[in-house]
Amino acid sequence: MAKLAFLGLGVMGYPMAGHLKAAGHDVTVYNRTESKAKSWAAQHGGASAPTPREASSGADLVMACVGNDDDLRSICLGEDGAFAGMAKGAIFVDHTTVSAAVTRELAAIAREHGIGYVDAPISGGQAGAENAQLSVMCGGDQQDFDSAAPVIDVYAKICRRMGDVGAGQMTKMCNQIAIAGLVQGLSESLAFAQKAGLDVEKVVEVISQGAAGSWQMVNRHKTMAAGQFEHGFAVNWMRKDLSICLAAADEVGASMPVTALVDQFYKDVQVMGGGRWDTSSLIARLTR
Structure with a gap:
């Protein structure tokens, strides 16, 4: 020990x-x-x-x-x-x-x-x-x-x-870049299902078994649909992480238009008073 x-x-x-x-x-x-x-x-x-x-x-x-x-x-x-x-x-x-x-x-x-x-x-x-x-x-x-x-x-x-040294942080940036786009896509999917009058639980039951399935979908769809955003990793911290990602993208010459856009969507959530909501709160922009 x-x-x-x-x-x-x-x-x-x-x-x-x-x-x-x-x-x-x-x-x-x-x-x-x-x-x-x-x-x-x-x-x-x-x-x-x-x-x-x-x-x-x-x-x-x-x-x-x-x-x-x-x-x-x-x-x-x-x-x-x-x-x-x-x-x-x-x-x-x-x-x-x-x-x-x-x-x-x-x-x-x-x-x-x-x-x-x-x-x-x-x-x-x-x-x-x-x-x-x-x-x-x-x-x-x-x-x-x-x-x-x-x-x-x-x-x-x-x-x-x-x-x-540094490779761990660069890999974490890959993680945050992937999550940003995924959460936005899931938010749009759930918001669309609600506005179309579909049963969100049935929708997720079906599409989660196919190519659209993700950990985020399985574990967060219920709270996202209910407008509950108390799961720990705050929007304020996500924006900090995405600022690191975008700065590194400039350094290495990578293009990340979706990440840059989602970062601004998280800024909208902060303006709504959701800086301490968890990152699944992107859906709040579409449903409130």
């Missing part, structure tokens, strides 16, 4: 850290709101620390799941940052969805400290985190990945190395 630190206890990080403790690892947690870290420690029997540095001191691996590029820098760098507390040979594993640029920046700093770095963004949403069924796409040195993978497997359905 490993000595671990987990930094960031949001809707994803809280259950992920819990799985690590349940698997028998020695886990110390840090959260910006310290009371949440103390609550986690009381619930799971682990320890909490007031700074990333103290949480990371002596850890074999430090896992992070925070909000954005700036949040990640703040927990890694500075006198109280994780890198200052990590010993040479320890490995930092970042589960945050951030830009490949900040990933490469922080990985270079980590190397200067003798620290390994694996970018390991996740997909599967809150339910995936709670049920230990996350898809984890990783970038980093093979040796660092091989050391981190058995720990990541505790909450992963699949964990794969996609290439060198």
